[in-house]
Amino acid sequence: MEKVIISHLSVFILFVLGYNSASAETRRIELNFVNQTLSATIKSAPLRTVIAEIEEEKGVWFKLWLRGEDSLLDEKVSVRFKNLPVKEGLDRIFSPLNHCLVFDQDGNLSGVVLFGKPEPRRDWSRRRRVTPRRTPSRYRRQ
Numbered sequence: 001m002e003k004v005i006i007s008h009l010s011v012f013i014l015f016v017l018g019y020n021s022a023s024a025e026t027r028r029i030e031l032n033f034v035n036q037t038l039s040a041t042i043k044s045a046p047l048r049t050v051i052a053e054i055e056e057e058k059g060v061w062f063k064l065w066l067r068g069e070d071s072l073l074d075e076k077v078s079v080r081f082k083n084l085p086v087k088e089g090l091d092r093i094f095s096p097l098n099h100c101l102v103f104d105q106d107g108n109l110s111g112v113v114l115f116g117k118p119e120p121r122r123d124w125s126r127r128r129r130v131t132p133r134r135t136p137s138r139y140r141r142q
Helices: 002-027 047-058 070-074 088-092
Strands: 029-036 038-047 061-064 076-085 098-103 109-116
Touching: 029 047, 029 076, 029 088, 038 088, 047 061, 047 076, 047 109, 076 109, 088 098, 088 109
Parallel strands: 061 109
Antiparallel strands: 029 038, 038 076, 098 109
16 A cells, blocks of 8 residues: 555656656747747757747748758757847847748748758868969060
């Protein structure tokens, strides 16, 4: 009898602890869409969770073209701003990624396409320098 009570009590404690950690996860993301503005407080939340929250809050669709970089969805996002236009706010949230925001005819956000991280920039310092060829004096105009 004591074992049953202890096991039920331990299951209850684990349930309560699990609930608190899940609610803490949702508290790390606060999004507020008002008219055409966005306020956000995001503290070290996985990109996957941020996307789900935006889908739920705003009802927009997401298309992910991550070229095999699915681990990007687990990267942490931290950002904080108030009353920015929706475009600027989402540009800040998705700034580490190549992305495209899709708006309808009325200017309302309807979707987001994520393309992954930009490729590293080329090192142009090692490129070959080309100098103009000097024309012999006999061919120059006088």
